[in-house]
Amino acid sequence: MTAPKGGNFGKVLEIDLSKQTYKTRPVSEEILQKYIGGRGLGAYYALTEYKAGKNPLDEDAFVFIGVGPMSGTMALSHRTCFVNKNPYTGNINHSECGAHLASEIKFAGWDGIYIKGRARKPVWLAIVNDKVEFKDASKMWGKTTETAHEMMIKEMKDPEIRTVVIGPAGENGVLYACLVVERFRAAARSDTGSVFGDKKLKGIAVRGTKYAVPVADNAKFLAAARVNKENNMRGEAWEGIKKWGTGGLMELKHFLHGSLITKNFQTTWYPDVVKIGGEEAMRTFWKRHAACTNCPTHCLKLGVIRSGKYAGLVAEGPEYESGGLLGTNLGMTKFDEMIALIEACDAYGLDNISTGGVLGFLTEAMEKGAIKPADLDGLKPKWDDGDTYMEMIRRIAYKEGKAGKFMAQGVARMSKQIGKGTEAYACTVKGRELAAHDPRGDKIRAYSYTMGTNGGDHHEGQGPQALGMTAMADSLVICSFTNFLLYGAGADKITTDMLNPLCGWDWKTEDYWTACKRIFTAERILLVREGVSSKDDRLPIRMYREKLPAGPRKDVVFTDADQKDMEAKTYGFFGWDAKGIPTEATLKAYGLDPFIDELNAAKKKYNL
Amino acid sequence: MEDKKLPDVLKKETSRRDFLRGTATAAGSAIAISAIGGIAPKKAEAQYSVQGVPGTKPYAQKYRFAERQNCTGCRSCEFACSLFHYGTARPALARIYIAKYKDIVDVPVMCWHCDDAPCIKACPTTPNSLTKDPKTNGIILNEKTCLGAKCMKCQEACPAKYIRGNPDTGQPLICDLCGGDPQCVKACMEQAGNPQGPCLQGRPLGIGVNMAFREVTPEQAGKDLANLLFYPNVEGKRVVPAKSKTRKGR
């Protein structure tokens, strides 16, 4: 086993919650060069440690908190990645979010944190450099995310700690519970909240002061990182994001793209967006910009509600997804009520997107008469009814009553239970609610929704190349804004230019692409093992059947031809067959040959 | 105007400190502050050349200021500082750092290069382990003579509560102004350049503004900022409306 020359320490922190012990899990240079870190390394652990059909809530199931070689360096890398097998979708999933947690993990001397086991009583972890303390979380249990975060700061007497916590939703096993990082950021699309809850793990606080990331060739690396930084500073691409965050996209997607989610994907035309979008936020709400580690883009916006029923509410957003799902998707017209819904989800630790999906779906089902208030313990959701939505969110988080338990299952399961034609407007892919981009207006987004590993995820890459580049970015755990969304396919050069001197590698741009494809294909093996194939790489029925009724993309549907084209391009690019199964030759080319037998077994089992 | 005609609030005695605090977030208030008793520029300092004027040399930036409300909390300044001094990105060694206040504001905590430098006065070694570079105004630490963690008299004396200990050596981390070319200022310019302008700025003249800033501890600066930005919720709590049913678990 070779030790890494730079970028990584070769050490992952392994924590066993059952035994309340921890140790160093060495990770070799060979593996790091193949799987990079973050999402890739998580997929590697799942491939080598899990059998098909693994129960995500087994005691020895893991959550991998990944960082990458660039985290904690001058390379503009600040995201943290979470990988776990997901009880919500039954598949291996990943989520990423920003803030300062990743560099803190690096400065504490780790290339990631691997957590397994289940505590008997609620615990939280205090990680300071090489030391881990298992702390009693019984007083924190039941507290909202912000309160738990504050209690950790108080107990560690250090406001500079970086935290990741769950809220009541995760504790109560709501299937789409998320993790909240440093109060205002959420890692949601791996639904790790319920896994933390199952492990009786309230959260983790990290403080790193002892280490700096080793660099193989400092001068060369700094020069390359400098180029990257300059491009990010001076590139015009993100001027809008700097000013508006992603909230400003709400108006853009309405007026220009015709892809703004509206009332559970009934349309994309929502003129009231001007009352709740980025411009309203700019005028009346946002007070400051906040950035992740070392990033010039500062896309996070914080504000305070000045008057009305929610006066004094300090909140983050609206971002495009949160404002879409909990704003336009619910027909909201009151800015403060929308912000309150967003903040409530963050407080309870619920995925904004799936929660919005659930509320939107139920509102439409109520409108169409598929369910009655009696089915929801008397709740009667209707568009723009902020108070009812607020109450629904609370009941979901605490799984309160029949309605709470019902809603906590998510759209796919609810629709199955209700029947009555609700599948026509249950908008999920691979068991997960879609984000705020309507794929009829934004067709390239369909790649991300359908082909991406998570399913329904807006951030898995638009187009075949982007699917690969996202897999890479999530494994380096860097933000796509600072990488391929800025450079396009040119990201291969700038990324290898930084990686080579950092890690002491000798990569050509081809190696970058091989790694992209290897990681994405490794995840695909994990999916195929569970029976996933091209039949699952499809959008919700609504997208093929119903034409958009209004807006810039009026009368557009996602056609079968669109679907065929997308499948051919994606499978072709990654070397998979027409059913979306990686071929033997492909696995050999990416060095994934140890998994050929398993894939063949799955093909036989599921008749693929 | 006669005093009795004034509204009550204006009649009240406002202490100078409060006044300074209220204005200290903006470097633009430098002039106002100097007018009420800040330090007048010394002769030698007044002779500094003006940038862009032919025949004059570029000046050393002897003072730094912060438009604190512009700070995005990106910590590029921390990265730049540790990179400059140690060749590696390690914020724990930076001589500037970003303190979070109630999670809603970020406060850049930095040295104000006080003209009277209480930190140096407090240093018990002879000669002092801290000295001021007369050319750049930076505070230089003599690592050989500094007593480190068991002393830290400078830390106690600093009115800005700025000084941190070096996690490796225990000695104070203190700002040497990078020899007159502050790296953190450059980093900040790059960072927050668009659209709200940078937070950190360097100038050859302090005109007393450093005296005003230094009275304000990081915590107080955080309070001021929270007040400025998030009034009425200066505690930064997620406020739950009294009538809402969402109180459970909070």
Ligand code: SF4
């Ligand atoms: S701010 Fe503190 S460290 Fe800086 S010169 Fe003044 S007393 Fe010394």
Ligand code: SF4
């Ligand atoms: S002026 Fe130089 S030494 Fe002082 S805080 Fe800034 S970068 Fe660090």
Ligand code: SF4
């Ligand atoms: S570089 Fe500027 S904006 Fe960024 S944290 Fe430092 S002071 Fe704040």
